[in-house]
Amino acid sequence: MSLPEGFLWGAATAAYQIEGAANEDRRAPSIWDAFSRTPGKTLNGDTGDVATDHYHRWREDVAAMAELGISAYRFSISWPRVMPGGALNRKGVDFYSRLVDALLENGIAPVATLYHWDLPQELEEAGGWPERATAHRFAEYAARMARALGDRVHTWTTLNEPWCSAFLGYASGVHAPGRADPVAGLTAAHHLNLAHGLASRELRAAADPSARHSITLNPHHLRGEPEAVRRVDAVANRIFLDPLTGRGYPPDLLEDTAALTDWGFVQDGDEKTIAAPLDVLGVNYYAPTLVHTWDGVSPRAGADGHKRGAATPFVGCEDVEFAEQPGPHTAMGWPVDAAGLEEMLLGLRRDHPALPLMVTENGAAYADAVGPDGRIRDGDRIAYLRDHLAAMRRAVETGVDVRGYFAWSLLDNFEWAYGYDRRFGLIHVDYATGERRWKDSAHWYKEAISRGGPA
Numbered sequence: 001m002s003l004p005e006g007f008l009w010g011a012a013t014a015a016y017q018i019e020g021a022a023n024e025d026r027r028a029p030s031i032w033d034a035f036s037r038t039p040g041k042t043l044n045g046d047t048g049d050v051a052t053d054h055y056h057r058w059r060e061d062v063a064a065m066a067e068l069g070i071s072a073y074r075f076s077i078s079w080p081r082v083m084p085g086g087a088l089n090r091k092g093v094d095f096y097s098r099l100v101d102a103l104l105e106n107g108i109a110p111v112a113t114l115y116h117w118d119l120p121q122e123l124e125e126a127g128g129w130p131e132r133a134t135a136h137r138f139a140e141y142a143a144r145m146a147r148a149l150g151d152r153v154h155t156w157t158t159l160n161e162p163w164c165s166a167f168l169g170y171a172s173g174v175h176a177p178g179r180a181d182p183v184a185g186l187t188a189a190h191h192l193n194l195a196h197g198l199a200s201r202e203l204r205a206a207a208d209p210s211a212r213h214s215i216t217l218n219p220h221h222l223r224g225e226p227e228a229v230r231r232v233d234a235v236a237n238r239i240f241l242d243p244l245t246g247r248g249y250p251p252d253l254l255e256d257t258a259a260l261t262d263w264g265f266v267q268d269g270d271e272k273t274i275a276a277p278l279d280v281l282g283v284n285y286y287a288p289t290l291v292h293t294w295d296g297v298s299p300r301a302g303a304d305g306h307k308r309g310a311a312t313p314f315v316g317c318e319d320v321e322f323a324e325q326p327g328p329h330t331a332m333g334w335p336v337d338a339a340g341l342e343e344m345l346l347g348l349r350r351d352h353p354a355l356p357l358m359v360t361e362n363g364a365a366y367a368d369a370v371g372p373d374g375r376i377r378d379g380d381r382i383a384y385l386r387d388h389l390a391a392m393r394r395a396v397e398t399g400v401d402v403r404g405y406f407a408w409s410l411l412d413n414f415e416w417a418y419g420y421d422r423r424f425g426l427i428h429v430d431y432a433t434g435e436r437r438w439k440d441s442a443h444w445y446k447e448a449i450s451r452g453g454p455a
């Protein structure tokens with residue numbers, strides 16, 4: 001077997017998607033509470049008020065992780081739960097402290113993400129991510145968490161997928177807080193980068209020196225016509241990767257967006273702050289993206305809603321077409337393409353040879369059905385995981401430094417704008433009762449972990 005010593009086998013979740021207990025123990029509302037309670041924003045009007053009720057069932061969930069045999073668990077901390085009104089909430093912190101202790105007792109390394117999209121609503125009302133002060137509030141929150149949990153957390157991740165926060169949240173508006181303004185999207189992206197840099201500094205200063213520090217991106221693995229690829233790569237990938245790795249913002253990105261903004265929101269010294277040392281880069285992969293340059297005449301193609309008339313999250317790429325891809329798709333409508341994961345890892349290695357990587361999310365939504373015998377035969381999910389694990393292993397065999405793999409997700413959960421309709425879990429959740437049931441894929445993943453690979 002070719003995976004390195006100490007390779008982390010994990011599963012991932014996020015606070016708002018699983019916890020519920022939205023009004024308990026002084027938790028304040030986040031932008032996702034406000035957004036999901038606004039009619040028309042999520043499928044069926046679903047909210048995270050109860051979700052999988054993990055806030056009450058966490059012991060049972062940790063027991064399932066131990067039974068699965070994972071060596072790491074990637075979860076996120078709810079900022080409005082631990083710092084409602086900007087002050088530390090002991091009860092909120094205690095929840096994560098108990099969780100971390102239980103993980104460690106079971107030999108599971110805690111991989112904690114500080115921000116998986118649940119900005120305190122009060123900070124959105126003060127301007128949200130397009131407001132520079134939000135980055136400083138985030139650094140204060142990071143410092144508090146480092147002091148509270150830093151003696152026990154194995155890996156810290158500042159942000160999950162800042163592309164989604166900035167551009168789905170502020171440019172296309174399909175995610176909270178639902179604003180549709182391209183300049184707000186770009187400004188938010190910069191302030192998220194800055195927040196990462198400022199928080200990283202606080203985490204390094206206060207957390208255990210053996211902890212690793214990271215950020216998780218969702219690099220878009222692009223295929224298609226080179227000019228379209230270049231444009232999308234600039235505003236979706238290099239806008240984060242380049243400043244994070246000390247290269248500053250790419251000149252072609254500044255040019256592509258010059259008609260919108262002069263980037264005056266970037267202040268002297270910001271790029272240096274953003275380039276804080278990274279021990280590992282987390283990458284989430286679900287599917288590749290196929291792009292062409294629009295000929296200006298044909299009816300616009302579009303692989304999904306936000307590309308048909310609605311505001312695009314790809315700011316400055318209005319003449320790019322996102323093409324349908326042939327072959328099988330998951331219940332998200334995303335193509336199944338394991339080779340894309342291998343190519344993405346190789347591409348990152350080519351562009352950033354010294355940067356260790358970790359696959360912090362990979363998985364698939366399917367319309368799972370509980371059979372009369374109570375079994376959930378999700379062979380399609382097993383095939384997806386098997387093929388993607390094999391693709392990751394090929395990349396490792398070619399020399400890519402991959403430190404871990406986290407299946408998305410441990411449990412079925414609140415899938416953002418799609419509510420409870422799309423199920424990504426290894427473990428099925430009956431939302432009427434909260435009951436958990438292992439899908440065939442959970443049994444398969446347990447076997448894969450114990451043998452150290454997909455087959």
Ligand code: PNW
Pocket residue numbers: 014017160161164218284361408415416424
């Ligand atoms: C990621 N897109 O979200 C998130 O990190 C998870 O919380 C989420 O449940 C998972 O992937 C599955 O969706 C994404 O539109 C949501 O490009 C949307 C996009 C990408 C990632």
